[in-house]
Amino acid sequence: MKTFTQFFIEIDQTSGNNEKIEALVQYFTITTKKDMVWAIALFSNKRPGRTISTSLLRQWASEKADLPLWLFEETYHIVGDLAETISLVLPEPKQSSDRSLSDWITHITSLKNASLEEKKAFVLHAWDSLSKNECFLFNKLSTDGFRMGVSSRLVIKALSKYTGLEENMITHRLMGNWNPETTKFEDLVLKSQLGESLSKPYPFYLAYALEKEVNELGDTDQWIAEWKWDGIRGQIIKRKNQLHLWSRGEELITEKFPEFSHLLSHDSTDFVIDGELVGFKNGNILSFNLLQTRIGRKNISKKILESCPVIMIAYDLLELNGMDMRPLSLLERRESLSILISNPVFNQIIVLSKSINFRSWENLEEMRLQSREQQAEGLMLKKKSSIYETGRKKGNWWKWKVDPLTIDAVMIYAQRGHGRRANLYTDFTFAIWNETGDLLPITKAYSGLSDLEFQEISTWVKKNTIERFGPVSKVTPILVFEIAFEGITFSNRHKSGMALRFPRIKRWRKDKTPLMADHLQTLHEMAKKI
Amino acid sequence: MNLLTFTDRGIYCSVADVYIDPWKPVKNAFITHAHSDHATSGHQSYVSTSTSVPIIRHRLNPQKITGVEYGETIHAKGVKISFHPAGHIIGSAQIRLEYKGEVWVVSGDYKLENDGISTPFEPVSCHHFITESTFGLPAFNWEDQFTVYNQINNWWKQNKEKGKTSLLSVYALGKAQRIIHHLDYSIGHVFTHGAIENINEVLRASGLPIQNTSRVMTIGNKQSFEGALILATPGSIQSSWSKRFKDVSVGAASGWMNIRGMKRRRGVDKGFILSDHADWKGLISAIKETGAENIYVTHGYADIFSKYLNEKGWNASVVNTQFSGDLSNDTEQ
Numbered sequence: 065m066k067t068f069t070q071f072f073i074e075i076d077q078t079s080g081n082n083e084k085i086e087a088l089v090q091y092f093t094i095t096t097k098k099d100m101v102w103a104i105a106l107f108s109n110k111r112p113g114r115t116i117s118t119s120l121l122r123q124w125a126s127e128k129a130d131l132p133l134w135l136f137e138e139t140y141h142i143v144g145d146l147a148e149t150i151s152l153v154l155p156e157p158k159q160s161s162d163r164s165l166s167d168w169i170t171h172i173t174s175l176k177n178a179s180l181e182e183k184k185a186f187v188l189h190a191w192d193s194l195s196k197n198e199c200f201l202f203n204k205l206s207t208d209g210f211r212m213g214v215s216s217r218l219v220i221k222a223l224s225k226y227t228g229l230e231e232n233m234i235t236h237r238l239m240g241n242w243n244p245e246t247t248k249f250e251d252l253v254l255k256s257q258l259g260e261s262l263s264k265p266y267p268f269y270l271a272y273a274l275e276k277e278v279n280e281l282g283d284t285d286q287w288i289a290e291w292k293w294d295g296i297r298g299q300i301i302k303r304k305n306q307l308h309l310w311s312r313g314e315e316l317i318t319e320k321f322p323e324f325s326h327l328l329s330h331d332s333t334d335f336v337i338d339g340e341l342v343g344f345k346n347g348n349i350l351s352f353n354l355l356q357t358r359i360g361r362k363n364i365s366k367k368i369l370e371s372c373p374v375i376m377i378a379y380d381l382l383e384l385n386g387m388d389m390r391p392l393s394l395l396e397r398r399e400s401l402s403i404l405i406s407n408p409v410f411n412q413i414i415v416l417s418k419s420i421n422f423r424s425w426e427n428l429e430e431m432r433l434q435s436r437e438q439q440a441e442g443l444m445l446k447k448k449s450s451i452y453e454t455g456r457k458k459g460n461w462w463k464w465k466v467d468p469l470t471i472d473a474v475m476i477y478a479q480r481g482h483g484r485r486a487n488l489y490t491d492f493t494f495a496i497w498n499e500t501g502d503l504l505p506i507t508k509a510y511s512g513l514s515d516l517e518f519q520e521i522s523t524w525v526k527k528n529t530i531e532r533f534g535p536v537s538k539v540t541p542i543l544v545f546e547i548a549f550e551g552i553t554f555s556n557r558h559k560s561g562m563a564l565r566f567p568r569i570k571r572w573r574k575d576k577t578p579l580m581a582d583h584l585q586t587l588h589e590m591a592k593k594i
Numbered sequence: 595m596n597l598l599t600f601t602d603r604g605i606y607c608s609v610a611d612v613y614i615d616p617w618k619p620v621k622n623a624f625i626t627h628a629h630s631d632h633a634t635s636g637h638q639s640y641v642s643t644s645t646s647v648p649i650i651r652h653r654l655n656p657q658k659i660t661g662v663e664y665g666e667t668i669h670a671k672g673v674k675i676s677f678h679p680a681g682h683i684i685g686s687a688q689i690r691l692e693y694k695g696e697v698w699v700v701s702g703d704y705k706l707e708n709d710g711i712s713t714p715f716e717p718v719s720c721h722h723f724i725t726e727s728t729f730g731l732p733a734f735n736w737e738d739q740f741t742v743y744n745q746i747n748n749w750w751k752q753n754k755e756k757g758k759t760s761l762l763s764v765y766a767l768g769k770a771q772r773i774i775h776h777l778d779y780s781i782g783h784v785f786t787h788g789a790i791e792n793i794n795e796v797l798r799a800s801g802l803p804i805q806n807t808s809r810v811m812t813i814g815n816k817q818s819f820e821g822a823l824i825l826a827t828p829g830s831i832q833s834s835w836s837k838r839f840k841d842v843s844v845g846a847a848s849g850w851m852n853i854r855g856m857k858r859r860r861g862v863d864k865g866f867i868l869s870d871h872a873d874w875k876g877l878i879s880a881i882k883e884t885g886a887e888n889i890y891v892t893h894g895y896a897d898i899f900s901k902y903l904n905e906k907g908w909n910a911s912v913v914n915t916q917f918s919g920d921l922s923n924d925t926e927q
Contacts, residue, residue, distance in 0.1 A: 076854070077863055077864050132902070132905065135898065135902055136732075138895075139731050139733050139898075142731060142733070142853075142895070143733050143855070144853075144855050145855065148854055152732075152734075152852070153732045153733055483854075483858070484858045484859050485855060485859070486853050486855030486859075487853065488859070515859060532897075
């Protein structure tokens, strides 16, 4: 673990991407191939399975540090990271250890069926033999959430530098379902495409939000406009009579959508389609909320299949009969896509995302305003000549979303944040006025303000706390914020009977008093319109 | 009635008619140390340690200020008042008040290590102890300070080898002089932001041995900063002032650097965990050494720290003051 820890310290101390890549290459050069596979896995959000519950870790850490549990918990809320809190409160280690990163991970994983005593003995021994930074990393490995300022993009750049292979090729090889416990570095990164898993998806091409005036895009003839559907972006892959469905988060979700299994009865044509999974019933697209509920379920019951049947709205064709279509133009790809899915087997399961006819940009702007009625989030603008690129790129594809809905609400609770927001109040609950003139909690929101504003609010919260419930501070209801959100759904779990979709803080309305905040009535009216 | 009460102007001794570190204008202000959250302007008369006098003069320009030596007793209407080293910064003191056999100590800010430049902390026996709690959480345990000085010097040396300038964020009064005292001057040249150099000049003029440092000039001839170490205040590093330095590595020396999230938020490349406040163990051992039964906890994690002290058998309570413990804006007024 010492090499990995040294590397972590270096990464942690630099904010420059080039320096991070240098550090990665340096680490790849000196570490073992086995550790390297694990390091790549950790940076691509693949983690060893959790074998020790965090509540046990909290308990053992407070015992070992001779602190009452409540004090440990309070400390955790301020430090904002469990692994770090443990490493900070524990006494100095008595010895040191030369175990490698992969060795520690293997040990942690092997505890799956161990008894409580065995787990505790292992953890206490580890804490006794690891330096503060090593201990922090060990705790990170034992819990979850391993972010250390290295994006998978940086890892790919570093691997490309280290191996001399092209970035795109490495991106593709790292995607999908490989297991760091059993995969060899040579097989993962160095081996050519032959014999590679049939399930492997392509990296998604992602668009940025349109940052200029739409008419600056030039000739309307060069562009295609489509609705930006509010569902789950996915890739459906049929190769050699195997079917796989991936979400954009690189999760394999084939089992959750049995609707698509009958595509296997299709002739021998193989394909990879990029599209949006949406709930669809009686000719209407269902709300995202229903789809989300369905995804949350472990078992897909008949009832769910009936209440929220899913289809894919197909945007793009990435592979056809083993041929990589991505270098072709969008127009050519859509043409092939449209021919492919005209086959009856796709009927009502995969439908083409229609391109919207528009005469002028002004005309399109009017149509964009109708997005919500269409259950869409806005429009996608794509250049007809665009190839299918890798990752988030500017220029050829743009998202053009509708403006969010907004309300003015009063802050009533505040809680400290995590990670970079440690010791700052950043998580707030907001309320609006109900019929009886009381403040009714309506939503939580965490993002949208600058560090400076969070700092100012934190100082304010400390001075204006009326009551504390564990980590939550109830504050004097004075501060008013404009909350932006994308939709409203009715929900029994919320006191207000409604839940806001994607709530975030748009701005701090220092010009408003609490009495000027919105009323429940306003939300009801908004909900009716959608 | 207690000898000391906590009012909206500051900590007050009604028998002697004396305020300690008041934040609103009063007649008699006794000042523990010259940081801006403890030494405020507008009082009719000031009393501080004689070492603090020139700093307070420089920062607040008071009409009337008296300096006393550590251990010297002032008699005020039957109350014996004396100043004792707090080890926090140069000239910092705990203020002891004794009346009819009852002893109170206002500790201001303090740390237990000898930093080589401030008069080291001395425990003072008392019945009532008023303590800060800036780092009153078990997550704060300081490493040996000489390890940290080595880290700073090594960082500077490595930056110099890469042709980089080292820009270190420190509080102008206290942390800056402590670090200057432990820098390895064989590495290169040391520059300071004006707010720090002003303090250095005041201290040198009063006979304190502060090594040579060069002021970063905002006008006049161009200075060469390559390979140098520049000490600057947290505010100036975030301002356009720091744009003049090319190819820099930015560091910060503060107890807050102990928390990764806060270090990341500051956006510095390198955080050095170095504080002029007592850490968790330091606070508890200081409290034990006073022998006091009654503990009043001020600025910091006061509610958490006092709850812990109560569990451990002290009679502890939280008192609200305007002290912040955060000196990001601590500059001359």
